Amino acid sequence: MWESDGWDVRARVGVLVPHADVGPESELQAMAPEGVRVHAARVPFGAMAMGGQMDPTIPLAPVRAFVEPPAIDEATALLAAAPIAAIGIGFTSSSYVLRPDGEREVEERLAKLTGGIPVVSACSAAIGGFNALGVHRLAVFSPPWFDAQLDELGAEYFESQELDVVTHGSCELPSNQRSINPAELFAWVATHTPPDAEAVFLGGNGFRAVGVITALEEQLRKPIVTANSALLWGLLHAAGTNARPKAYGQLFAV
Known part of the structure; x- marks a missing residue:
């Protein structure tokens, strides 16, 4: 009723x-x-x-x-x-x-x-999640508005927690929150994730990313975790x- x-x-x-x-x-x-x-x-x-x-x-x-x-x-x-x-x-x-x-x-x-x-x-x-997933080797990608220094700090953060960051970098996409296109993000991450990464972390809580998690996991066969x-x-x-x-x-x- x-x-x-x-x-x-x-x-x-x-x-x-x-x-x-x-x-x-x-x-x-x-x-x-x-x-x-x-x-x-x-x-x-x-x-x-x-x-x-x-x-x-x-x-x-x-x-x-x-x-x-x-x-x-x-x-x-x-x-x-x-x-x-x-x-x-x-x-x-x-x-x-x-x-x-x-x-x-x-x-x-x-x-x-x-x-x-x-x-x-x-x-x-995220650290707790990767530990629960048994992940040791990580690809860390940042939103385009993270410069090289901030992206490097991200890699250092995870390495300090005993994770091996096999690659990292800011996604080469439009540097505007509302201009992030899920299809373009999917293509970039799928192309730049190396085979030896056991999981991917997409940093930035203002980064439009959760909509591509399932598709990327199906494509890459590894866990995808966003902020x-x-x-x-x-x-x-x-x-x-x-x-x-x-x-x-x-x-x-x-």
Whole structure:
């Protein structure tokens, strides 16, 4: 008799996103299994302008500033006031710049503001996912707005976690979030993934990528993990729910 009103759910999770970025919450909600809802809080990001516009490459200073107090702390505290089970940081770049120890410090600092709600970063979740998948050799690809330095920091991040990065680089696609074409991304990754890579990581929570996961896994016969699929995997585990997507890659089977 009654129509669905969104109130009865299995779990609610939160995500902290750059103020002008719709990518993370769009992809997280698209992947979310039935009964899981995603709620976003916005954090100022100095490299984004009105309408989500960015320069062709993003500088490191605003990347680092994104996870510094007080803005993200205030957003976390407000988000934690809602009835949610876990909070994710939807921002790969800061993990690359801060490295694992710095990323962990941010998670711990923010977790002190949540009243017990766990805080998860995309990259730390990716490490957990690759460990669960038994992956050791990795291809790491970045969005086109990651310059050579930021891309190199990404490779160093994963190598510091005892993963062998066999290749890495920024995808040679239009450097604009809304200009990413799934077919072009599929072709680029399929062409540039070496046979000795056991899995692929597509960094950047604002990188339109989850729609090609299944097709790439069928083409390459190896796990494909994106920043947002890793973050959702981490959030679902942290939230203590058994709900899992029915698609979007091998990651959700572990």
